[in-house]
Amino acid sequence: MGLSKPYVTGVFNNVSSKQQRKLPIYCVERDDKKISISFDAAWGADDTDEILQILDKHGVKATFFLVGDWVRKYPDKVKKIAAAGHDIGNHSNKHPHMGQLSKEGNKKEIMAAHEEVKKLIGIDMNLFRPPFGEYNNTVIEAAEECGYYTIQWDVDSLDWKELGTDPLIKQVLDNKHLGSGSIILFHNNAKYTKDVLDTIITGLKQQGYELVPISQLIYKKNYYLDHEGRQKPIKDNKQASLKIK
Template sequence: MLRRVKREDNIIYRLLIVLFILIISISYTSIKTNNGIIEVFSNKRELPIYSVETEEKKVAISFDAAWGDNYTLGILDILDRYNIKSTFFLVGFWVDKYPEHVKEIYKRGHDVGNHSTNHPYMTKLSDEEIVKELNITAEKIEKLINERPTLFRPPFGDYNDRVINLCRENGYYVIQWDVDSLDWKELGVQPVVDRVTRNVQKGSIILFHNNAKYVLDYLPIVIERLQAEGYEIVPISKLIYKDNFYIDNTGRQKINE
């Protein structure tokens, strides 16, 4: 009788462990609905767009511009050579220093995105300061190209729910990346090429920097490798969905069906 009771207790104990694991798993599982994502047993975390779910073999390459301008015109010439349009995220003080290059980026058909005014950690700012970071640079860009940016990339990739919601309230699609070239580490050409081509997939958003040391060397190689693999390179504005979408718990933007 005692052995039977112990055996039943052991079964109950195991069932409780399984139930506990199941609850923990569910708490981090996203359930798709017509209105977006519901996080079961946990609060929904707001995410930027890291990549896009698409059946088409499309990717976007992007450049953050904050410090320096040695290679911007060279980048534009390379993109022209391959008939590719890209996305440039510009910081306010960079816009102030290189207004003619802002115009040139836009003139050549590329997206001009907002990358803040002073390149701060956005999560450390008040609501008012976040909106100010958005608006000042947006006004500077609009004054130069007569178009207000609708794409925003947080400096350092730093965000939280508050930052994401404030950006959306101010008319922005918040953009991250799923392929980081790490070009700012200046490791050379081949490490950048290998890292990008190894990690890219349909709908990827690739991060480069306009003043990375080897950008004029690795960019043509990356483009040719991607094209050889059948990828079409488009600006982020042509890759993302503008409405009727949701973002899953990995940051992948998907169309509601």
């Protein structure tokens, strides 16, 4: 499962000070109140049907990041997720620590899962979330070269800590990072996720948020990332002088 990573503005030990620090997309600058819910699926699948039912009840489309091994073990669940209109994202093939792999090793992990999903449901994924939320320049470059946007989150539900329902609800609805363009992290098989999802979605809607899949939240071109990993659109010539995607 993914682990919470705070915003970081420094440089990893394995990146020299002369290299540009690459960041994934943690959240998105938006003028509207659109946000995204995401689920990492790496281990079990017992709660997946109930999660899909809750999302359907609220008319919400989410993003599911799937590990290749999970896809092979639960192909019917993958088909259900896709049939319901949710985003399917790549969460690696075997859930390794990808920062310890070479660029070629990263590409093999990403593309093995990519081909597994394409073979099963015929789609080409383009959203990637590294296992454990761990990344470095090599990981992000490998994903880019495979045609992927690397996606993190700015609101961690902490469902993987299994702290109970009330702490989980408060962790999301009262999160200091929650705002327009936020990406919320859940796991499909964490103990309390299915029990709080209805309440959390209701609470988010009461706060005025519209929940959309990540593919509809992020900018696909003419953007840049600030030092916190916030994706921003290019609006003027000064911003255009930054690294444009």
